[in-house]
Amino acid sequence: xxxxxxxxxxxxxxxxxxxxxxxxxxxxxxxxxxxxxxxxxxxxxxxxxxxxxxxxxxxxxxxxxxxxxxxxxxxxxxxxxxxxxxxxxxxxxxxxxxxxxxxxxxxxxxxxxxxxxxxxxxxxxxxxxxxxxxxxxxxxxxxxxxxxxxxxxxx
Amino acid sequence: xxxxxxxxxxxxxxxxxxxxxxxxxxxxxxxxxxxxxxxxxxxxxxxxxxxxxxxxxxxxxxxxxxxxxxxxxxxxxxxxxxxxxxxxxxxxxxxxxxxxxxxxxxxxxxxxxxxxxxxxxxxxxxxxxxxxxxxxxxxxxxxxxxxxxxxxxxxxxxxxxxxxxxxxxxxxxxxxxxxxxxxxx
Numbered sequence: 001x002x003x004x005x006x007x008x009x010x011x012x013x014x015x016x017x018x019x020x021x022x023x024x025x026x027x028x029x030x031x032x033x034x035x036x037x038x039x040x041x042x043x044x045x046x047x048x049x050x051x052x053x054x055x056x057x058x059x060x061x062x063x064x065x066x067x068x069x070x071x072x073x074x075x076x077x078x079x080x081x082x083x084x085x086x087x088x089x090x091x092x093x094x095x096x097x098x099x100x101x102x103x104x105x106x107x108x109x110x111x112x113x114x115x116x117x118x119x120x121x122x123x124x125x126x127x128x129x130x131x132x133x134x135x136x137x138x139x140x141x142x143x144x145x146x147x148x149x150x151x152x153x154x155x
Numbered sequence: 156x157x158x159x160x161x162x163x164x165x166x167x168x169x170x171x172x173x174x175x176x177x178x179x180x181x182x183x184x185x186x187x188x189x190x191x192x193x194x195x196x197x198x199x200x201x202x203x204x205x206x207x208x209x210x211x212x213x214x215x216x217x218x219x220x221x222x223x224x225x226x227x228x229x230x231x232x233x234x235x236x237x238x239x240x241x242x243x244x245x246x247x248x249x250x251x252x253x254x255x256x257x258x259x260x261x262x263x264x265x266x267x268x269x270x271x272x273x274x275x276x277x278x279x280x281x282x283x284x285x286x287x288x289x290x291x292x293x294x295x296x297x298x299x300x301x302x303x304x305x306x307x308x309x310x311x312x313x314x315x316x317x318x319x320x321x322x323x324x325x326x327x328x329x330x331x332x333x334x335x336x337x338x339x340x
Contacts, residue, residue: 006303013307013314020314027324034328108329111271120186130270131190
């Protein structure tokens with residue numbers, strides 16, 4: 001079989017690229033709608049539209065340094081403990097702030113259900129932060145933006 | 156078929172995908188990138204934003220150089236090896252100083268391609284493979300690409316980057332696990 005001409009290869013590459021882009025757009029749309037659903041659900045539970053949602057795994061929440069930082073997060077955030085409701089209720093008392101259980105998470109068995117992270121709403125897009133400890137330690141500084149402009153709870 | 160040409164193109168392709176995916180993933184999560192630079196610790200706080208933009212610009216430049224194929228021969232490969240060695244050193248240092256414990260997810264993966272990216276696993280082994288690929292690409296020689304050949308090559312790079320990103324998002328939402336509903340009640 002002879003080699004395909006360059007034009008045919010370019011057209012084939014274009015078709016494959018179009019399919020790859022459609023797959024990417026479909027996944028991005030699905031993720032966006034799930035993150036939006038997370039904010040809708042947290043707004044219903046918290047009674048206000050949160051600026052950010054902090055999702056914490058039980059093992060991360062048990063870490064004393066990390067737990068200490070959670071207590072100081074802005075009241076405009078909502079905290080979700082990816083564990084059972086009774087554990088969320090316990091943590092709510094310990095952290096002295098409303099905490100929801102994993103039933104609020106709209107994701108299937110994916111990384112957004114199984115890891116700790118922060119979702120920040122920036123207008124019509126969402127930004128995920130996974131480096132939580134350094135980020136939480138910086139709250140209240142001129143940067144990062146979230147947490148810098150809003151009043152902190154009295155501790 | 157000239158196997159040296161084919162191997163050289165494959166090396167360029169692999170490295171173009173790697174650097175484009177890395178830069179694309181980082182560009183989507185600039186906050187995470189700054190925090191990761193903070194966690195690695197070699198840069199003063201006030202220089203973090205500049206460091207983040209420098210890393211990003213460097214990776215986009217390398218991605219473009221490799222995607223262009225046949226250009227900057229003998230320059231882009233050592234540059235890529237230097238960048239990869241630097242990143243490997245930082246990853247190793249962070250792992251030695253506590254590794255994944257700094258990340259709240261507790262995983263040993265890095266955020267080099269953005270969190271949850273398929274290429275983010277096993278950073279040290281992965282970078283060693285990329286360095287070997289860059290070294291092989293440095294040795295092998297290839298002809299300059301034609302106009303249509305160049306277009307096909309760039310589209311193939313973009314396809315791989317989009318598919319990897321799609322895979323990452325499917326992994327995040329749980330969509331990739333067959334049988335799971337996307338939205339749980």
